[in-house]
Amino acid sequence: MEQIVRYREDVFGEVVILGVSWDLLYVVFIAVAVLLVAHAIIMAALANKKMDKPSAEGRRVMRHESFDRWFHWIMAASIIVLIVTGVAPILGWRLAWLDIHWISGLILTFVVVVHIIRGFFWQDFKSMLLGVKDFGEPFDSAKKPGKYSFEQKGMHWTVTVVALAVIVTGVLMFMEMTTPFWERTNDMPEDTLGLIFLLHGLSTLALVALAATHIYFSLRPEKLFYTRSMISGWISEEEMAANHDTGKWSPKEAD
Amino acid sequence: MVATSHDVMPDIELYQPTDEANALDLANELGSDGWLLGGGQDTYGWLKDRNKTPAAMIELTQIDAWKGIKEIGDGIEIGAVTTITEIANNPLVQSRYGLLAEAASKVASPQIRNVGTLGGNLNQDARCWYYRRGLDCYRAGGNICYADSPEGLNREHSLFGASRCVAVSPSDTAPALVALEATMVVSSSSGQRLIPAQDYFIGPDRDIVHMTVLNDGEILTAVRIPSTWANAEFYFEKVADRNVWDFALVNVAAAIKVSGGVIEDIRLACGAVECVPRRLEAVENAIRGQQRSEEVASRAGEMAIEGARPLNYNHFKVPLMKNLVMRAVRG
Numbered sequence: 001m002e003q004i005v006r007y008r009e010d011v012f013g014e015v016v017i018l019g020v021s022w023d024l025l026y027v028v029f030i031a032v033a034v035l036l037v038a039h040a041i042i043m044a045a046l047a048n049k050k051m052d053k054p055s056a057e058g059r060r061v062m063r064h065e066s067f068d069r070w071f072h073w074i075m076a077a078s079i080i081v082l083i084v085t086g087v088a089p090i091l092g093w094r095l096a097w098l099d100i101h102w103i104s105g106l107i108l109t110f111v112v113v114v115h116i117i118r119g120f121f122w123q124d125f126k127s128m129l130l131g132v133k134d135f136g137e138p139f140d141s142a143k144k145p146g147k148y149s150f151e152q153k154g155m156h157w158t159v160t161v162v163a164l165a166v167i168v169t170g171v172l173m174f175m176e177m178t179t180p181f182w183e184r185t186n187d188m189p190e191d192t193l194g195l196i197f198l199l200h201g202l203s204t205l206a207l208v209a210l211a212a213t214h215i216y217f218s219l220r221p222e223k224l225f226y227t228r229s230m231i232s233g234w235i236s237e238e239e240m241a242a243n244h245d246t247g248k249w250s251p252k253e254a255d
Numbered sequence: 256m257v258a259t260s261h262d263v264m265p266d267i268e269l270y271q272p273t274d275e276a277n278a279l280d281l282a283n284e285l286g287s288d289g290w291l292l293g294g295g296q297d298t299y300g301w302l303k304d305r306n307k308t309p310a311a312m313i314e315l316t317q318i319d320a321w322k323g324i325k326e327i328g329d330g331i332e333i334g335a336v337t338t339i340t341e342i343a344n345n346p347l348v349q350s351r352y353g354l355l356a357e358a359a360s361k362v363a364s365p366q367i368r369n370v371g372t373l374g375g376n377l378n379q380d381a382r383c384w385y386y387r388r389g390l391d392c393y394r395a396g397g398n399i400c401y402a403d404s405p406e407g408l409n410r411e412h413s414l415f416g417a418s419r420c421v422a423v424s425p426s427d428t429a430p431a432l433v434a435l436e437a438t439m440v441v442s443s444s445s446g447q448r449l450i451p452a453q454d455y456f457i458g459p460d461r462d463i464v465h466m467t468v469l470n471d472g473e474i475l476t477a478v479r480i481p482s483t484w485a486n487a488e489f490y491f492e493k494v495a496d497r498n499v500w501d502f503a504l505v506n507v508a509a510a511i512k513v514s515g516g517v518i519e520d521i522r523l524a525c526g527a528v529e530c531v532p533r534r535l536e537a538v539e540n541a542i543r544g545q546q547r548s549e550e551v552a553s554r555a556g557e558m559a560i561e562g563a564r565p566l567n568y569n570h571f572k573v574p575l576m577k578n579l580v581m582r583a584v585r586g
């Protein structure tokens with residue numbers, strides 16, 4: 001268990017949780033690297049059997065509105081800053097990380113709250129729902145998804161759970177610090193605080209793995225058009241037809 | 256684990272290198288497992304209480320190259336394992352850098368000064384009851400600062416620069432070296448780096464478990480003091496609960512160049528108010544070029560305490576620091 005959780009005796013001689021064992025960070029780094037490299041090798045081996053990529057030329061349809069693209073990149077930047085500033089002291093990098101960390105955390109919290117509200121009331125929330133039928137999609141090449149594929153929905157919901165865990169535990173930890181808004185009280189019981197640190201650490205590790213996986217897939221040749229759409233907003237009709245069921249998703253034409 | 260004093264040293268490997276290369280190789284090989292030992296005045300408590308459990312000690316006091324005080328091209332160089340007594344009594348230090356001699360003479364007690372080294376005094380760990388007692392505080396890898404809790408006893412703790420941990424820099428020689436614009440010579444098996452004294456110490460915002468920029472495998476081998484402030488006017492004052500064998504509640508070190516009653520240049524640093532020696536640059540800039548007067552000294556004192564965030568039991572440090580800075584500027 002000590003490989004996962006750090007313990008120590010408190011002032012009363014009771015054993016309390018301090019947080020996650022940071023050796024796991026290296027385990028996550030290595031495991032993710034191995035899995036992604038293996039995926040890249042397998043995909044490279046299968047590449048010859050693949051058909052030509054659909055053209056990006058011709059009519060364009062809108063995949064991501066400008067507001068959502070901004071949201072995505074602000075969230076991405078804040079998560080990367082949070083990961084870097086969070087792991088810096090673990091890796092022994094000496095930088096004044098804490099203020100940058102909580103400021104990025106507040107930005108992330110804000111954009112996630114905005115995203116949740118927008119997702120419920122202004123976006124096509126149903127297009128992101130993951131149903132039982134979706135689980136058959138990866139195994140049936142004839143089945144095409146609507147706006148989002150099974151993998152994209154899976155990634156979105158996993159990131160949602162992990163990001164919410166990071167945010168909730170992060171806000172609880174933030175409330176225990178001295179900030180420009182309040183003085184710390186330092187009165188949370190140590191075992192409760194340790195549990196929060198543990199959950200924050202575990203969700204951070206998951207977020208590191210998810211962020212690495214997400215970046216990897218966004219850079220894969222066959223997925224690059226999705227990344228382009230997150231920058232410019234559009235995909236071509238040919239790309240849509242090759243990857244999506246137009247009966248399930250009928251976007252408006254891009255400008 | 257909470258400390259249990261055994262009053263005996265634990266079973267530990269002891270290396271006693273007699274040359275630099277050997278010491279640096281050992282430090283490199285052992286990394287964080289190798290505890291660098293000067294006079295041992297900070298070390299033995301940690302080890303006897305079993306609150307630090309290194310696998311080995313590397314005793315540095317047998318290395319002659321790192322001992323003594325000598326003149327160099329621009330100023331003097333003091334070996335890191337030179338004893339505090341030797342520094343306090345050295346004629347060269349006394350005549351040119353009286354600030355350091357005075358600060359050294361105020362360290363702990365005569366017995367401790369006789370064995371304690373400059374390197375040890377500069378690199379000693381934070382003085383906080385809770386941390387020294389072996390509690391699982393932030394500095395010890397935990398999630399709490401016991402000193403800054405509602406019941407925490409924090410009379411000796413920081414006014415500035417706290418970031419989770421509120422412990423202070425306990426050294427008397429450090430503020431003097433910051434004021435003298437000293438440079439730390441840090442050696443390792445891969446080479447040497449020179450670090451301004453002001454940048455040598457780091458606060459908990461950058462690294463909560465270390466108090467200096469020394470990396471594993473590195474050793475502070477010497478301190479160089481440039482001639483810039485030689486024979487300037489100096490002021491050092493330490494206020495502690497006892498006159499001997501005690502740490503500063505606040506200390507102040509000032510090097511001042513005065514001409515015709517005008518403060519031409521000044522460097523000021525306070526100890527025991529922050530986790531690092533606190534250089535008072537804003538004060539220096541404000542009074543540089545001013546006629547030395549009671550009013551200027553008073554303004555310097557007021558400026559020095561701007562931004563102070565006292566804890567439950569150390570509000571007294573605010574006027575104490577203000578008055579010490581006033582006295583340093585007044586001369």
